[in-house]
Amino acid sequence: MDLDTVIYLAIWDSHRPPEEERRVRANDRDYNEKFQYASNCIMTSKYNIITFLAVNLFEQFQEVANTYFLFLLILQLIPQISSLSWFTTIVPLVLVLSITAVKDATDDYFRHKSDNQVNNRQSQVLIGGILQKEKWMNVRVGDIIKLENNQFVAADLLLLSSSEPHGLCYIETAELDGETNMKVRQSLSVTSELGDPNNLAQFDGEVVCEPPNNKLDRFCGTLYWKDCKYPLSNQNMLLRGCVLRNTESCYGLVIFAGPDTKLMQNSGRTKFKRTSIDRLMNTLVLWIFGFLVCMGVILAIGNAVWEKEVGALFQSFLPWDPPVDNFLFSAFLSFWSYVIILNTVVPISLYVSVEVIRLGHSYFINWDRRMFCSRSNTAAEARTTTLNEELGQVEYIFSDKTGTLTQNIMTFNKCSINGHTYGEVMNILGAQQKRVQALDFSAWNPLAARDFCFYDQSLLDAVMEGEPAVHEFFRVLSLCHTVMSEEKSEGELLYKAQSPDEGALVTAARNFGFVFRSRTPGTVTTQELGKAVTYTLLAILDFNNIRKRMSVIVRNPEGRIRLYCKGADTVLFERLHSCNHELMNVTSDHLNEYAGDGLRTLAVAYRDLSEEQWEEWSEHFRGADKATDCRDDRLAAAYEEIEQDMMLLGATAIEDKLQEGVPETIAILSLANIKIWVLTGDKQETAVNIGYSCKMLTDDMTEIFIVNGHTVQSVREELRKARERMLESTRTRDGGKEAEAQGWGGAPPPSLLESISGEFALIISGHSLAHALEADMEREFLETACACRAVICCRVTPLQKALVVELVKRHKKAVTLAIGDGANDVSMIKTAHIGVGISGQEGIQAVLASDYSFSQFRFLQRLLLVHGRWSYLRMCRFLCYFFYKNFAFTMVHFWFGFFCGFSAQTVYDQYFITLYNIVYTSLPVLAMGIFDQDVPEQRSLEYPKLYEPGQLNLLFNKREFFICIAQGIYTSVVLFFIPYGVLSHATQSNGVPLADYQTFAVTTATALVIVVSVQIALDTGYWTAINHFFIWGSLGTYFTILFAMHSSILFNIFPKQFHFLGSAHNTLGQPVVWLTIALATVICIAPVLAFRFLKLDLKPQLSDTVRHTQLVLQKKRKPGGRAGRGVGGSRRSGYAFAHQEGFGELITSGKNMRLSSLALATFASRHSSSWIDTLRRKKHANSPGAQNTPPTGENSTTSPQAPPLSTSSSAAGEAEQQSNEPVLAHSPDEIALSAIRCTVREVGECSTATVQVNIHLKTSSSTNYMQIHHTCKSTCTSIVCYSTLDRALIL
């Protein structure tokens, strides 16, 4: 640190300057205090009890509208200006402010609660050589804290020592970056020797490191201790948000605390989200202000002219007010008076009504049973109440993968051994080979894992029969891995795999009789078909990203040396012995088939090595291993040398289990024209695999572009090529349509994009993304990406996720939605217009940062297509009507101005003005805004196209606004001039003229209330009892209040305030008044009715049509882009390796051998809540009979056999109970259909569906065939389903 910085720091006492570097001395609070580093206390709340009122009011008055009303209020206190009583503004204003304040207070209360919960977590801090319990918030930079297993890391720590050998410790970073595999961190060897608290208390090393930043994967610093320098890297750091795993305890030095931690630095700023409607509304309100000023100016000019021409002469009857001495000043005052009178065009109740409506919609989301997940007992939750209508406008969804699309559970699903495929339960001919119960392994294999499911008996038979290839196959799986085992008691094995897919493979081998039991640095012990065998582990040829394979070289008890290898097929096939050609072709076909099903594949091979070969190679290998320069390259070369001429054994297929209903949801959402981008921290291959399995990527796609460049140039080149290819393909496909192809460069027509050239996908990796997101390339990237149907970004950091979202948000002017479950998604969730958190998982950061949360990805379709759509529709209708009614109400004053000398006389009674917006007309429109439905919810899921008006922003935009305004002004003209025309000459039947002001006021007001009530009745599309009550009730209230206000009782108490005495009686008793009102109503409403009818007749919206044909079940539904899988799958690698390199080295070096060598029992008991248990629990939850989801044939057949019911009572309810799947059925057909859906979803395959359909078709008419067919297509990937259906139809 140079001198300047020191001075700088000294001067800046209260405000921390941007740090240039950070100095932390261990165990020296006084020293660290100088730098004023942030404490570990996290504050996301905005207020406290004392400051609440002031701060909140200050914030609220930052809203333009509120300030404006305050200004009006002040104006009204000036008697020369005041044209209305002060209460006409203050009553609504206070109402609005207090409602908002209550809401803010509630929100903040919950923020306080969650802050407190985090801040009060306990941690053990080493103070004065003694471990003391401290709250998280009291942890300071420079403290040494002790972490125990399964604890969250409290701050960013420098790992000092660990209970494990070599200062190793294991962490899970799921909360941080979403990767669920464990990572290893190692302390410096000098500190790891410190060990116990006493030594650590003496530790006084000083760390100098980089200032706080958000880069999760790098850390750069130096430790100065005892006159030595030690470089520090990310490998030595434990970051806040990680969880310590498999490590008894460790000590760490706090480097960054609280807001400085990488987790918090990555969470991005908390931004107040506004919906596009909000923004539009603000613009419109500004326009209305402008309009208001114009009106004011016009009327003020009128006033000036009038006062000059007429008023000056009228002075003997009405002299000007004392301060007024000429007509210009009078006009000036008149301007402000009119601003007050006309302010109701910007209704203060607008904002509060909008909030109320949104709140209502939020409750509907919270209450939705179909978004309730019974498995995790969580209902959907709208955590913010201000974004609902934006849910109806989403165009881009950014989804996390792990935990969102997938459950992060890997299961061994299929395999191909020696050219024979296993695991496919039905054969191609679709014979009635029914789904059997999962194989029971425990009968013959006491070591089998209970939660392992496999259905193909033939594989088990093959093992029993002792087919050598099958045996060898499983031997590879049991030997070639880096899994650690743990045996609590005899036969109770627990595997700790770094990646879940490796775990799945070893578990599969275990169940088929090749049980991996334990390992030492030099041996692997297995139990092969009941017989214990110990192999000597000669070498582990570790996995890395480039090699895409791993091998082990073992010597079996007989002394034969063999190399076992598993890896990506593309890589492995190149290294096979030439005699494998035929087998390779067959296996390759199988692999394609598996990959087409979205399974993650690995090819498996072996090679026999002679003793000489081994000796020679190991010599070579040792040389490479000891090399100091280019060690990695030389090792790779050495590996390459031995991994040749291998014999292919077969291939495995692992299913990365998707969340329920993910492919269907994605299909429906893309039918609704929503683009889905997957942003994941996972590897490219994994991400692509998931893309396939959730049907984002299909083999039908024209081309899938992979952008993987490491330099700016290469990324740019790759993007350019991709665009060229797309253009080319578009040209070739519709050669004649040259015009379209040309138009595509600038702004491609959407139809072209979707139908022809849309079948592209883009896969981009994190390092390429870093370049693509730079300012000069982002447009290019965005254009390319948006032209693709599917975009997958892999290996992205949390911040990059946010950047991608930001990019789309900035340039596309589209509504974005981000969905994720982990802390690594927080920044993206916060950046997107709408953030959705998947709840029910372990971490809650995503949920806390989100605007909506629920526990299953599939609920997204309901959130968007049902709730979002309705919210948008309702909000738009509400706004249209609201602006209309206020213009109709207010503009009457404008017309009256021309008759009353522009003196700012109101047309209505002041109480009417006060109550019009908050009493007489608020509830019907609120009821419409909350309850209206244009089409029932099932239809919006059935016709995803109904979602489009929201995306195109058709229902409320500037054009619609002007139409509303025009309608309002038209109404005001009618409402003024019809009564004017009639009343100025009319008399009562007893001869008293009706042209007095009060009669006119009452007539106009009544006509207004009636006209707007009729209008809301027209606008309301869904008349519930509440709507009836509110509409009729409002009319009733109007008349009640009118008569009460005009009663003699009130007059006798306040004669000045209630001087409209008797007007209601005298006016409303006159037939001529009612004739006037009726005429005005007809003139106002008839054109609206005519226009609506014309629109409906000439240009019906889809929703109108759907509504019209609601009862007719749509027979033909276009399957959209969900065609069945093509026969020839594209050749690609779907290999399954989720972990990072380096584990092999750890194993062979014996560093992590502690688990197997130390007391297992104690360890196991401590680990009762380890992630494996979690995994097991999840599996249990999934497995048949464990809870409430029995997907077996006999159970699921019950629903269609239930008596046909016309409502969704018992039978449908049963289905719902069984599958947690919303069933809304109105006919036996639908019940059966939904049963199919449920079953298929549960089981994941089609055999049961076949049974279902057969039963179902007996009862259903053939009209529903298409629909069933469709359902089947969308849920099953097997061809068998079709053929069965076809046959069933013929029957």
Add this chain to the structure above:
Amino acid sequence: MGKKQAGTGPLSRRPDNSAFKQQRLPAWSPSLTPQTVLPTFYILSLVCLLLGIWLLITVEYTYELKVDYTDAGTCEQCFNLRKHAIDSSTPCKCTVSFHVPKTFPRVSFQHDVVRLSARCLPQGDVFFYYGLRNFHQNLRRYMDSRDDAQMVGRKNNLKAPSSYCAPFDYDANGKPIAPCGAVANSMFNDSLTVMYNPTDGSKIQVPLYRKGIAWYTDKNVKFRNPPTNNTFSLQQAFEGTTRPLYWQRPVYELDDTDSNNNGFINDDLIVWMREAAFPNFKKLYGVLNRAQGPFTEGLPAGNYTLSINYNFPVEPFRGRKELVISMVTWFGGQNYFLPIAYLVTSGLILVTAVVLTTVFVKVGKKGKNMEE
């Protein structure tokens, strides 16, 4: 199954399955269909047409006569007198003659329908109004310039008029004005007398009821005199107040013929205090008393003379004054606006209905694009 389990349990947080919460409330969802809209238009048109015809016939039956006396006849002299200063002290009288071409109300009808409807009309009531043009009773500050609490006879308000009355709240000597304010101050104070000149050359004064011309609520609730009794006269009650600037008489002497018509409850005052909504207005002056003479059937045709105590100046604001004689039907005086508006509306709706029908039949897409 399906039942919510109380308290804990795996489904404890499951939302209620109520129709309200699940947005399944039974509802009526009307939609515009040709079957409902088109008939509505035709029916509306028909209804408007019938109403229009009925109203037109009724209006045809009424008759109204206006006599502008601002500067007509001998009034020109008075008009000029009042032109310059509001010289309230100098009285000025003038006369204007006019001719009533037909007897009020008309009794001979051409059509049976009209005859039928005329039967249920009030027979023979003739109303006399004074009309003012270009007089703005609807100015905001003018309308506010009154004190309803004073005029309801409250004692403390009587002596302390509202500040809204300024500058007509206190006179130059600081005496409170009763009734205060610009409205009361500018009260119409011409007195009109109509003389019937039958052909025989005699002159018969047309008898008018000058009372009962205000709203019941105004006369009985809104305007009250300060409490009086046998010993405490109205004049005493108004002790300490002064008359409005432009008035010739104090408020307790407004009607010298009927002492019960004095003070705030004077009918003319009440009528004036009910401000007109528009600058051209008429206010009721009196109702023909048909008790005797030639007036039992109404106002006979013939020549009349209007004699005026010309006090109210209209020249300063370029206004006009007139006498309006009118008769009423069940829906009030002569008013052509309403029937014509109804007939026009009816026509327009009919045109719209025809257009809509054509569009629906020829080019409508309804039903055709269900397949889409």
